[in-house]
Amino acid sequence: CGSSGGQSGGSADDGKITMGFAQVGAESGWRTANTKSIQEAAAAAGIDLKFSDAQQKQENQIKAIRSYIQQKVDVIAFSPVVETGWDTVLLEAKRANIPVILTDRSIDSDDTSLYKTFLGSDFVEEGRKAGDWLVANTQGETNVVELQGTTGAAPAIDRKKGFEEKIAARPDIKIVATQTGDFTRSGGKQVMEAFLKSTPDIDVVYAHNDDMGLGAIEAIKAAGKVPGQDIRIITVDAVKDGMQALANGEINFIVECNPLLGGQLMDLAKKIVAGEEVPPRVVTEETTFTSEQAKAALPERKY
Numbered sequence: 001c002g003s004s005g006g007q008s009g010g011s012a013d014d015g016k017i018t019m020g021f022a023q024v025g026a027e028s029g030w031r032t033a034n035t036k037s038i039q040e041a042a043a044a045a046g047i048d049l050k051f052s053d054a055q056q057k058q059e060n061q062i063k064a065i066r067s068y069i070q071q072k073v074d075v076i077a078f079s080p081v082v083e084t085g086w087d088t089v090l091l092e093a094k095r096a097n098i099p100v101i102l103t104d105r106s107i108d109s110d111d112t113s114l115y116k117t118f119l120g121s122d123f124v125e126e127g128r129k130a131g132d133w134l135v136a137n138t139q140g141e142t143n144v145v146e147l148q149g150t151t152g153a154a155p156a157i158d159r160k161k162g163f164e165e166k167i168a169a170r171p172d173i174k175i176v177a178t179q180t181g182d183f184t185r186s187g188g189k190q191v192m193e194a195f196l197k198s199t200p201d202i203d204v205v206y207a208h209n210d211d212m213g214l215g216a217i218e219a220i221k222a223a224g225k226v227p228g229q230d231i232r233i234i235t236v237d238a239v240k241d242g243m244q245a246l247a248n249g250e251i252n253f254i255v256e257c258n259p260l261l262g263g264q265l266m267d268l269a270k271k272i273v274a275g276e277e278v279p280p281r282v283v284t285e286e287t288t289f290t291s292e293q294a295k296a297a298l299p300e301r302k303y
């Protein structure tokens, strides 16, 4: 836990805002950059941050949220590991009058009164950008294998949806195998190893994040093929290792997903605690990268 310790929050003490943040885990380069951004932004904003890592388990996140409620923090923020199953615990927060901010990932609930706002990317749009690139950069029969993110997670569901939407107009592009690699490098490697054995003629890997794509690169090399040439790779995130592989030609296209949400999160938290109105949805701005663009962007890349 990265909490600065000491008194629990509430408005009764030194006037400092206390935020309880329930993080997903440390599964990817994206997540590491996201955690760092939140911790640094909290310190810069003078917000007392209680931080927990759920190791990609929903039950751990629920426990963390309950403990933040008990500690009477001023605001709870979290990045829900999966979309469903949050109503009960968020109702507990609501009854305790503790506002909740969804960060990075959203939930699937009909009750939008359970949270004040959702700050994060448009994952369907990211999937569409990946699909658009493939449609524009392939001719004829194209066999795609898909490495999905964590089962039930918003970015896995939405990145799949957006991609499928764009390739739907091209019957020659087919997803011939799809499986979760849990957003990790080792998961991507393992699933790709299995795909290489079970699925003949793979032309393209669509990985829902860089880390799984990087794992797939290892598996492709081990199978005696050349990543980026024999099998082309599309990923999402654009963290440094991914951008490096893109610059080297081992990845062919990356859709950016910005992990640096800390500053915006602290601004929203301050407004909400002060009783000000905030927009119910804050979308982060993102771009895409080809190999040439990655080479140009890498020297300035912060994560």
Ligand code: GYE
Residues within 6 Å of the ligand: 027, 028, 029, 030, 031, 104, 105, 155, 183, 208, 209, 210, 211, 236, 237, 257
């Ligand atoms: O793309 C992936 C991470 O929720 C947007 O989670 C985030 C995703 C990110 O594990 O690398």
